[in-house]
Amino acid sequence: MSYITAEKNLDTEPGENLRIWADKFLTAKGGEFDKISPADVKNLVLELKMHQAQLEMQNEELHRAEAEVQHSLEKLTKALDGTVLALANTVEMRDPYTAGHQRRVAQLACAIAREMGFSAERVEGMRVLGCLHDIGKIAIPAEILSKPGRISPMEFTLIKDHPRMGYEIIKDIDFPFPLAKGILQHHERLNGSGYPLGISGPDIILEARILGVADVVEAMASHRPYRMALGIDQALEEISRNRGILYDPEVVDICLKIFTEKGFSFST
Ligand SMILES: [Fe+2]
Structure with a gap:
């Protein structure tokens, strides 16, 4: 951010300031030096000092306003973080087997996004998307979510509706990121x-293609009610085998690179 800068102090650098007002003054006096009296000079110096004081005041006001905006922004960011966390916790409280799943998906999705050169704002959007992607599970009966053993086709139909439910919950929030679409x-x-739509290729937004990979890798690497954790090696094998079939090839390559070359691991 740039500010109006006060002219330099008259007491320390008189020459520069004198030149500025002298130009204006001479123009006003028709360029006739002998018409400039000592009183004129004194008045103009006073005028310049007043102008300088005004600029310094404006500068201070701008600094104060910027500090207030910054403070408000920090408060809003904290409030948004708190809201996202509360929503994420609400889903995970009803689905204890997947507690922490969304947060870990967010970690991997952000790492992929960063590696793909996303801006800081877009990476932050990916974090929120990761933290809330299963919000629609709030509409699924808790007995189904926490059921040990295999689920029936009917139960699976209900589970499959969670992206659409999540979209309905989030769609009216004016968020500077395709959050609702990513969830859907x-x-x-x-x-x-x-x-739920059966769309393919580029019709799926990049954010959702990243999330899809992060989601399946985290899910396979973690314990589930109906099976033990398969481990990260099997998860990476799954995305490699289906690279370009189920999963975006570029996203898969970057995900593999993050684990094998960059030493990524999910924090607990
Ligand atoms: Fe999901």
């Missing part, structure tokens, strides 16, 4: 075999 599309697959 996070189970879509590159070849059109996903749900």
Whole structure:
């Protein structure tokens, strides 16, 4: 941010300031030096000093205003963080087996986004998307979410509706990121075999393609009610095998690079 800068102090650098007002003054006096009296000079110096004082005051006001805006922004960011966390916790309280899943998906999705050169704001959007992508599970009966063992086709139909439910919950929030769309599309697959819309290829937004990879890797690497954790090696094998089929090839390559070359691991 730039500010109006006060002219330099008359007491320390008189020559520069004198030149500024002398130009104006001479123009006013028709360029006739002999018409300039000592009183004229004194008045103009006073005028310049007043002008300098005004600029310094404006400068101070701008600094104060900027500090207030910064403070408000920090408060808003904290409030948003708190809201996102509260929403994420609400889903995970009803689904204890996947507690922490959304946060860990967010970690991996952000690491992929950073590696893909996303701006800081877009990475932050990915973090929120990761933290809230399963918000629609709030509409699914808790008995289904926490059921040990296999789920029935009917129960799976209900579960498959969670991206759409999440979209409905989030869609009216004016967020500077395709949050609702990312939630809606996070189970879509590159070849059109996903749900709920069955869209394919570039019709799936990049944010959802990243989230889809981060989601499946975290889910396979973690324990589930109906199976033990398969481990990160099997998760990476799954995305490699389906690279370009179910998952975006570039996103898969970057995800593999993050684990094998950059030493990424989920924090507990
Ligand atoms: Fe999901």
